[in-house]
Amino acid sequence: MDFNDSPAEAAFRAEARAWLAAHAPAHVLTPGEKMPDTEEADRGRAWMRALYAGGWSGLTFPKALGGRGLSGPEAVIFAEEEGKYQLPKGPFTSIGTGMALPVIAKHGSDEQKARFIEATLKGDTTWCQLFSEPAAGSDLAALRTKAVRADDGSGDWIVNGQKVWSSWAHLTDWGILVVRTDPTLPKHKGLTFFVVDMKTPGIETRPIRQISGASEFNETFLTDVRIPDANRLGAEGEGWACCMTVLMGERLGSGAHRSGVEPLIDYAAATPDGHGGTMLDDRAIRQQLAEALAEEQGERFFQARLRTMVSKGENPGALAGMVKLAYAGRYQKTNGLALELRGLAGIAPEAGDTATGDVQYDYIYSTVMRIAGGADEVLRNQIAERVLGMPGEVRMDKNVPFETLKG
């Protein structure tokens, strides 16, 4: 595989760079800028609108659905260039574009595609993911939130249960939801997938306070929530296949394209070492930075390989977990290194030093990637079993009706 741009890709990169140079600066978040969630969400929508207006939203989505109909490599190139700016494009927008849209595009009806894809690419419709539950995280198929048909003949579904860790559920418009519709089947089989309007009566979101001080995610309670059958995605009982599509998007999207190490090299090169040189003259620091950069490049190339597979219609399966696993560890290490480079100031910044405040925040936050979207240990299990062909974990619950399971 050639990692250099072809002439056409180089032209595309130049076009992307020029557009970003003209439009991104107006949206860039300045260091230390902390704002209420609502404002962050507004800024996310504004950036999505700018992308859409410029023709940079949904690069790989069909033109008929509001995208640009390009192949995978262009999306990677644009993501690399976009990653050079600090843009308001976190989970608030990426859950929609990276997780809801792929599942709608693959499993949705024509009506659902027309209704949601373009609106999401424009930032008019935003999404949260209602998957995890108190007793169903790594073992997602253990979920207990249930849906039954309404007894009024409408075909509607009535949903009851609780979800947890629902990022941005308090501010987003729609949710992707997986529920149990047939407890007499084994746990992966009786699940059904829906899209749900977050304003539906019976949905209550309760924010969870995080160690960082932010409250990005919620406990979400669903009490007699009525969902029309038209909001079902895929067939009844086929919800697990939809979940797999979502999780694939989540893992492929794991920030390998985002540069985390280069700014650290710039910082070290610009920071005096007190002996007439800069931090970069320190061999140990150079070594750490070089290692982190090499790991980051490895992720980038591996991700390019996975995206190429996807663009050819191949399914990377558990391979997608490898890039997420590598990214999560390196991301945490890089953020630790950023703090270390600041020395004592990293622990006790001078008044008004907002840049170090950001570094501290990112360091605390960086643990989440090792849990969100599949914990390290679970991804390792999947890679061991499905990529390396090692013996699987003992699973007593595989072919047993869910309702007979204890716990």
Ligand SMILES: Cc1cc2nc3c(=O)[nH]c(=O)nc-3n(C[C@H](O)[C@H](O)[C@H](O)COP(=O)(O)OP(=O)(O)OC[C@H]3O[C@@H](n4cnc5c(N)ncnc54)[C@H](O)[C@@H]3O)c2cc1C
């Ligand atoms: C920042 C963040 C945002 C999130 N956003 C969302 C969201 O928007 N929507 C949503 O639905 N969920 C969300 N989640 C939830 C996330 O998907 C779960 O946290 C994750 O799947 C792990 O589940 P758990 O927290 O229940 O941990 P558990 O599954 O209870 O795991 C606890 C520990 O046990 C280990 N473990 C579990 N099973 C095994 C095993 N078989 N072998 C070895 N070790 C094992 C895990 O690796 C982990 O270390 C988010 C999580 C985070 C951190």
